[in-house]
Amino acid sequence: GDSVTQMEGPVTLSEEAFLTINCTYTATGYPSLFWYVQYPGEGLQLLLKATKADDKGSNKGFEATYRKETTSFHLEKGSVQVSDSAVYFCALTGNTGKLIFGQGTTLQVKP
């Protein structure tokens, strides 16, 4: 079945450091790919999305490119802030009509 694998956390960075959170997927067909962010005590917010190969999703300085050849959708940000501290979930929707999540990666940014 469809699945998403994320790098394990927590990821701890200093403010203004470069961020990469790895995400790879297994799916039949052509899934849509998403990054959601969950701040402490809150629900999930859609951060960015990509619906076809080579699409780049971007929002709030975060970017991710849909790489079909490597089945990846890595999240990047050039300069993280303390306010980016949260849990990040990579997810996909495929033929099942369900949103399949990775396990989540906790990001801690220290001043």
Next chain:
Amino acid sequence: DTEVTQTPKHLVMGMTNKKSLKCEQHMGHRAMYWYKQKAKKPPELMFVYSYEKLSINESVPSRFSPECPNSSLLNLHLHALQPEDSALYLCASSQQPLGVSEAFFGQGTRLTVV
């Protein structure tokens, strides 16, 4: 506006109580979802309503009973819950069923069963 509103934000209930969680969206979305999230885990799908009809039930125990009164509202009725049902319950909606459009989540209801 991409808002999904859930009430209440927090709920404490005894194992013999009956309570309901409410979810509302005014984006004209035709699919709505209930998820359960335990601490440090991803959300787990419970139910999917598509065009106001239940389309997916992920083998959820009958002590959880969903209801979709109209296209904007989704309820989750709770009865005889167990302490292990304590979790964050998230509602989400999408313009069309997933695979066509993305899901937007509410802030969740933090449920504690005592």
